[in-house]
Amino acid sequence: MATEIDVPTRAHERPDLAKARPGDAPEVDATLAGLDALDIPTARRAPLLARSWAATWPKLGALVLFLLLWQVVVWTGWKPTYVLPGPVTALREFGSRLGTGHFWEALARTLVRAVEGYALAVLIGGVVGVAVARFTLLRTAVGSFITALQTMPSIVWFPLAILLFKLSESAIMFVVILGAAPSVANGVIYGVDYVPPLLVRVGRSMGARGFSLYRHVVAPAALPSVLAGLKQGWAFAWRSLMAGELLVIVPGHPSIGADLQNSRELIDTVGVMASMITIFVVGVIVDAAFNAADARMRQRRGLVAEGNSAVRAARGRRKPPNDGAGANERANAITAIDAAVIGTAPDASSGGHAG
Amino acid sequence: MTTALTGSAVDTGAAAQADTALRIDGVSRVFGAGPARVQALDDVSLEVRAGEFVCLLGASGCGKSTLLGLVAGLDAPSAGTVDTTGRRVGMMFQDSALLPWLTAGGNVEVPLKLRGIRKAERRERTERLLSMVRLAGMADRRPHELSGGMRQRVSLARAFAQEADILCMDEPFGALDAMTRDLLHDELERIWRETGVTVLFVTHDVREAVRLGDRIVLLSSRPGRVAEIFDVDIDRPRRIDSAHVAELATTVTARLREEVGRHGH
Numbered sequence: 192m193a194t195e196i197d198v199p200t201r202a203h204e205r206p207d208l209a210k211a212r213p214g215d216a217p218e219v220d221a222t223l224a225g226l227d228a229l230d231i232p233t234a235r236r237a238p239l240l241a242r243s244w245a246a247t248w249p250k251l252g253a254l255v256l257f258l259l260l261w262q263v264v265v266w267t268g269w270k271p272t273y274v275l276p277g278p279v280t281a282l283r284e285f286g287s288r289l290g291t292g293h294f295w296e297a298l299a300r301t302l303v304r305a306v307e308g309y310a311l312a313v314l315i316g317g318v319v320g321v322a323v324a325r326f327t328l329l330r331t332a333v334g335s336f337i338t339a340l341q342t343m344p345s346i347v348w349f350p351l352a353i354l355l356f357k358l359s360e361s362a363i364m365f366v367v368i369l370g371a372a373p374s375v376a377n378g379v380i381y382g383v384d385y386v387p388p389l390l391v392r393v394g395r396s397m398g399a400r401g402f403s404l405y406r407h408v409v410a411p412a413a414l415p416s417v418l419a420g421l422k423q424g425w426a427f428a429w430r431s432l433m434a435g436e437l438l439v440i441v442p443g444h445p446s447i448g449a450d451l452q453n454s455r456e457l458i459d460t461v462g463v464m465a466s467m468i469t470i471f472v473v474g475v476i477v478d479a480a481f482n483a484a485d486a487r488m489r490q491r492r493g494l495v496a497e498g499n500s501a502v503r504a505a506r507g508r509r510k511p512p513n514d515g516a517g518a519n520e521r522a523n524a525i526t527a528i529d530a531a532v533i534g535t536a537p538d539a540s541s542g543g544h545a546g
Numbered sequence: 547m548t549t550a551l552t553g554s555a556v557d558t559g560a561a562a563q564a565d566t567a568l569r570i571d572g573v574s575r576v577f578g579a580g581p582a583r584v585q586a587l588d589d590v591s592l593e594v595r596a597g598e599f600v601c602l603l604g605a606s607g608c609g610k611s612t613l614l615g616l617v618a619g620l621d622a623p624s625a626g627t628v629d630t631t632g633r634r635v636g637m638m639f640q641d642s643a644l645l646p647w648l649t650a651g652g653n654v655e656v657p658l659k660l661r662g663i664r665k666a667e668r669r670e671r672t673e674r675l676l677s678m679v680r681l682a683g684m685a686d687r688r689p690h691e692l693s694g695g696m697r698q699r700v701s702l703a704r705a706f707a708q709e710a711d712i713l714c715m716d717e718p719f720g721a722l723d724a725m726t727r728d729l730l731h732d733e734l735e736r737i738w739r740e741t742g743v744t745v746l747f748v749t750h751d752v753r754e755a756v757r758l759g760d761r762i763v764l765l766s767s768r769p770g771r772v773a774e775i776f777d778v779d780i781d782r783p784r785r786i787d788s789a790h791v792a793e794l795a796t797t798v799t800a801r802l803r804e805e806v807g808r809h810g811h
């Protein structure tokens with residue numbers, strides 16, 4: 192017996208889990224079940240159709256309102272209609288373009304550029320973000336530059352890009368990557384920074400170290416911020432791409448931006464608007480995709496306030512009620528405890544922040 | 547690991563000590579330096595027998611969590627030693643600290659995954675652990691879909707999934723209502739009895755300490771020191787509202803108040 196204990200052999204000495212099972216105490220089960228049932232959030236999700244309608248109609252309403260305003264401005268005769276055509280004319284032109292091979296060729300090229308540039312930006316931004324979040328020296332060195340880079344309007348990169356790469360695909364790619372990568376990197380950095388320390392302690396107490404800690408705790412905990420960075424990165428990539436397509440027109444490579452520039456040179460306002468509608472529609476679709484991913488993530492993590500859970504959120508956390516005799520004791524002791532805390536408070540607060 | 551076991555090498559002296567699961571010897575922990583220096587623990591020594599249920603009691607900020615962190619190996623002492631005698635330490639936190647992106651079952655599975663246990667076995671063990679805490683069939687619930695008491699039970703199951711020999715619990719029931727807490731006391735006591743795990747249970751609630759502990763270690767504040775150790779000689783199962791519990795709780799509370807009161811002037 193002594194041998195088993197002295198040199199710990201896990202198999203012999205470990206508490207025997209197999210022995211632990213729900214005891215035969217039905218009244219405990221019943222009470223626990225009752226308490227659980229009373230305290231479980233009972234938020235029920237509306238059916239899919241109702242939910243998608245609820246999400247769609249305000250958007251449609253806003254769109255109709257906008258088109259109406261546009262039409263009203265046209266009706267006032269503020270500008271001649273060849274300069275500012277009405278929404279019907281613009282939409283009709285957009286519709287007729289959908290039937291042309293040129294439109295789809297241009298759209299395809301634009302989208303391929305966007306996806307390629309964005310993918311590279313995500314790769315580079317992700318690697319830089321992880322590295323900066325991980326290594327203090329690197330953070331001190333380049334951390335603030337990343338944010339500075341992010342605030343630079345992408346258009347100022349073009350003169351350099353054109354000098355470096357001529358009027359080529361590479362020039363556009365260069366600016367798209369520079370536009371999007373800093374947002375992605377920042378999303379990763381903030382995500383890692385804001386991982387709750389408690390969850391890291393939990394992970395470490397379960398034996399996660401190094402890579403496994405990243406995989407099981409840090410990465411999933413950082414996901415919301417990473418997703419926000421990806422979304423912002425896309426917005427920057429798309430903007431940079433549009434600026435690039437206007438400025439860098441590669442001969443023989445039709446694109447949405449080139450079409451837009453072309454229409455402008457021909458003083459074809461209807462064409463300009465049709466291109467802009469295309470750009471807007473792509474933006475709306477991609478945004479919807481990001482929002483769907485975001486909503487799904489929040490729903491899984493219980494971060495969606497709807498129905499009963501919203502009420503619960505507003506009500507705040509439960510506090511343990513005082514139990515009879517204990518309350519009295521505590522009330523008396525509180526004065527002393529307060530005194531103890533106040534007495535050394537400066538110590539505690541400064542100690543807590545010195546790290 | 548098992549190869550280290552050779553019966554002949556063990557003498558009676560070792561056997562006498564063998565009962566000790568945890569040896570904390572002259573442990574101090576200092577945070578910060580200069581004016582920001584906080585001495586959280588000062589020369590704390592404690593021995594815990596295997597299978598013992600020890601409650602650490604003290605006012606907020608007296609270093610209870612710090613001490614548990616040292617035992618769980620999340621932190622290193624500034625002085626002194628913590629010897630877990632080769633035993634595995636598991637940890638359970640206040641507020642359940644479940645990973646919100648995983649289901650209840652997923653949370654229980656993490657420690658199993660970290661030890662490289664295969665999927666089929668993980669499933670089976672998870673189901674067994676969840677039924678141990680009376681949550682059979684709840685594996686697919688997400689933490690936000692559970693009540694506070696259920697979350698703490700999932701957390702307890704997860705701590706047991708670490709196959710800990712020493713279970714550190716940091717005010718695990720502090721945020722629960724009284725009735726749920728009473729029931730979880732019963733549950734914890736039952737599981738502790740059935741598994742024989744060694745428990746180090748932190749609380750600032752005197753009655754809770756008396757209800758659960760074999761011994762109560764009272765810590766003083768700033769710096770945290772062992773002020774007194776009470777043996778709890780009350781038959782189990784105990785009731786938190788029994789006269790015996792109330793009686794000892796009064797004694798311990800008086801002593802605790804005396805400790806805290808030293809800071810009032």
Ligand SMILES: Nc1ncnc2c1ncn2[C@@H]1O[C@H](COP(=O)(O)OP(=O)(O)O)[C@@H](O)[C@H]1O
Binds near residue numbers: 539543612613
């Ligand atoms: N990481 C830290 N840095 C600085 N001070 C700390 C740190 N952790 C704890 N402390 C200080 O140590 C003391 C004990 O803290 P803690 O162990 O959390 O107390 P308890 O769990 O008993 O409430 C407190 O005064 C607290 O401010």
Ligand SMILES: [Mg+2]
Binds near residue numbers: 610
């Ligand atoms: Mg604490």
